[in-house]
Every structure is written in C-alpha cells, then in structure tokens.
C-alpha cells in the first residue's frame with residue numbers, strides 16, 4: 001500500500017541536532033518511508049490512500065524505551081487489558097520491554113529467566129497490539145547466569161538484559177553479569193535509584209559506573225532518585241544512555257536534561273515512561289514528559305520529541321524514530337489541543353500542554369485518522385482525502 005500524507009505544517013525529523021525537515025508531505029510505500037519533503041502530484045495521484053494533514057505537525061512515532069511488558073496486551077500490576085493498544089492513541093508506536101519482572105510468580109532460576117525472556121521475545125516477534133511494535137524479552141540478570149547462557153539467548157533472538165531485580169547480595173554482584181551479557185552482544189540496562197518493587201535494591205552512581213550498562217534506566221529515579229551529585233559523575237565518567245521516565249522524580253528529570261545539555265551529552269538523553277507500574281497505566285506519559293521538559297527548561301520542544309524518538313532508536317538500534325526515507329513508516333500527526341491558548345503543536349508543548357494527536361501510522365498502515373481516544377481533539381482536522389482501500393481508518 002502507498003500512502004501520501006500532504007498539507008503538513010511542520011515536519012519534526014527525530015534528529016535533535018537537525019530537528020526539522022523541509023517541505024510539507026511524506027510518501028510511504030509498504031512499511032517504509034519513501035520520501036519526506038516534497039511529493040509530486042503524480043505520486044500523490046498514484047497513492048492508494050491520501051491523508052490531508054490540514055496543516056498539522058508530523059513527528060516520528062514515539063518510542064517508549066521502558067515499558068513493563070508481560071504477556072499479551074495485559075498488565076498484571078494494574079490488572080488492565082488493552083493498555084498497549086491504548087498507548088498507540090498516545091502516539092507510542094514502539095514499546096521496549098524493561099524486562100518481564102511483572103509476570104506473576106516470575107522465575108528466579110537460570111533456566112527460568114532464560115525461558116521467560118525467550119518466550120516474551122517470541123510472543124511479540126510478529127504480533128502488534130493495536131499496530132504497536134513491541135520489543136520484548138529482556139533477561140533478568142540473576143546470579144548463576146554464564147556467558148554461554150547469554151550467547152545462547154542472543155543466538156536465539158533475545159536482545160536485552162536487565163540488572164536490578166536479581167537475587168544478588170550486593171549491587172556490585174551485577175558487574176560480572178553485565179560484562180558477560182555485553183560480551184554476548186546483548187544491550188544491557190540497569191535499574192537506577194532507590195528500590196522499587198520487592199526484590200529490587202538501591203543502585204547509585206558508583207554501582208552504575210562499575211557496571212557500565214548501555215542504559216541507565218530511569219536515571220531520574222524509579223521512582224526514587226539517586227543522590228544529585230551522582231548525575232554529573234555518570235554523565236562525565238561514562239557514555240551510558242541517560243533514560244528519564246515519567247514515573248520518576250520530575251526535579252531530577254530536569255536536572256539531568258540541563259546537565260546533559262551543559263556537558264554535550266544530549267545524544268544520550270532519552271525519554272520513556274516506566275509504566276505500567278505502581279504509578280499506573282499512562283497512555284499519554286511520553287507526551288507529558290516531553291511537555292514537562294519543554295515547558296520547565298529553556299530548551300526547545302522539538303528537542304525532546306527527538307529524545308523520545310530518534311535518540312531512543314539510535315541507542316536501541318531500531319530502524320524507526322526518524323522521518324527519513326528508508327526508515328520504518330511509523331508516523332504521528334500532532335497539533336495544538338482544541339480549546340487551548342496556542343496555535344501549533346510545538347507552541348502548545350512549550351506552554352506545558354500535551355500535544356493532541358490527529359493520526360497514528362505504524363508499519364505504513366494508518367491505525368486511526370481523525371482523533372485519538374486519549375488526547376484532547378486537534379485544532380486542525382486530519383482526514384482521508386482519498387482512498388482505494390476499503391477501510392475508513394477511523395480507529
């Protein structure tokens with residue numbers, strides 16, 4: 001299927017160093033972006049579906065790099081079904097598992113954690129709830145896991161490993177486990193801050209620096225923050241990604257953003273939600289954290305959209321996150337929310353409001369065109385201008 005999105009007011013690229021693309025249209029062919037900027041009238045006429053954006057802003061689909069996936073579209077933590085599909089209505093087109101620790105009765109032995117990660121990875125390898133891509137299967141680092149176990153998992157398709165919930169005596173016991181997981185080619189992540197659910201322990205700057213995972217999970221606290229002085233150390237003494245989460249400490253989220261900016265480390269600054277958790281199911285969490293950062297710092301709103309899209313994609317090695325030819329066609333239209341004080345999506349975000357969502361496309365398929373069931377309505381209206389496909393894309 002070919003889809004043309006025309007009449008865009010602005011295009012946010014996903015690259016924070018070069019956050020805008022020129023032009024007013026995007027052409028999609030199959031599950032890939034074919035071109036961004038100017039699309040010829042012949043190409044628009046040849047498209048199976050033409051979406052008139054009505055002057056709205058396009059951005060890459062949001063990538064939430066900290067979601068507590070279990071099995072199916074279900075979170076046992078909040079006894080809620082359908083949350084992933086609901087996150088699509090918050091503009092999230094990719095959810096990355098922060099490890100399957102919320103599975104009831106989760107295993108704690110070596111064979112059990114390996115089987116859990118592999119089963120989770122397989123369960124979401126093809127299935128897209130509501131159109132969302134889910135990257136699941138993050139092996140929980142438990143004492144006893146060996147390099148050969150990590151190699152076996154990597155060879156079978158598991159890409160992620162998570163430190164912070166294992167039965168270790170000291171958080172320093174994770175150091176050799178993280179090293180072995182890295183040596184096997186897994187992307188390693190680590191709980192940061194005070195303890196959260198039972199079975200987790202406090203992890204502070206010194207632990208992180210000794211382990212040196214690829215990603216410091218919720219560096220702003222999950223939900224309790226590490227000492228303020230540790231943020232600068234982690235930024236200056238490592239190259240790990242600095243993930244800030246909605247379900248954490250807002251003051252240290254802002255602290256981390258400003259320090260990343262000051263020390264030239266903004267490439268490593270990424271946004272996620274750390275939900276569903278005790279803090280709840282938050283379909284609009286990514287939009288809130290983008291608005292909090294943009295409205296409470298001096299930095300521009302598009303920079304934080306990029307931290308929630310392209311920067312996550314780069315850290316996790318995904319083929320999405322940018323509005324660029326060849327990338328996965330995960331595209332979201334945003335606008336100033338109806339009834340607000342601002343006239344564009346970016347002005348609304350800078351004002352501290354969440355953007356309203358007018359369309360979500362994943363893998364080249366419009367999942368809804370019109371309005372999100374979770375955000376306020378858009379000021380402008382997106383509509384299907386023409387379609388040769390028997391479907392109304394109403395959501």
Ligand SMILES: [Zn+2]
Pocket residue numbers: 066068098222274275277
């Ligand atoms: Zn978490």
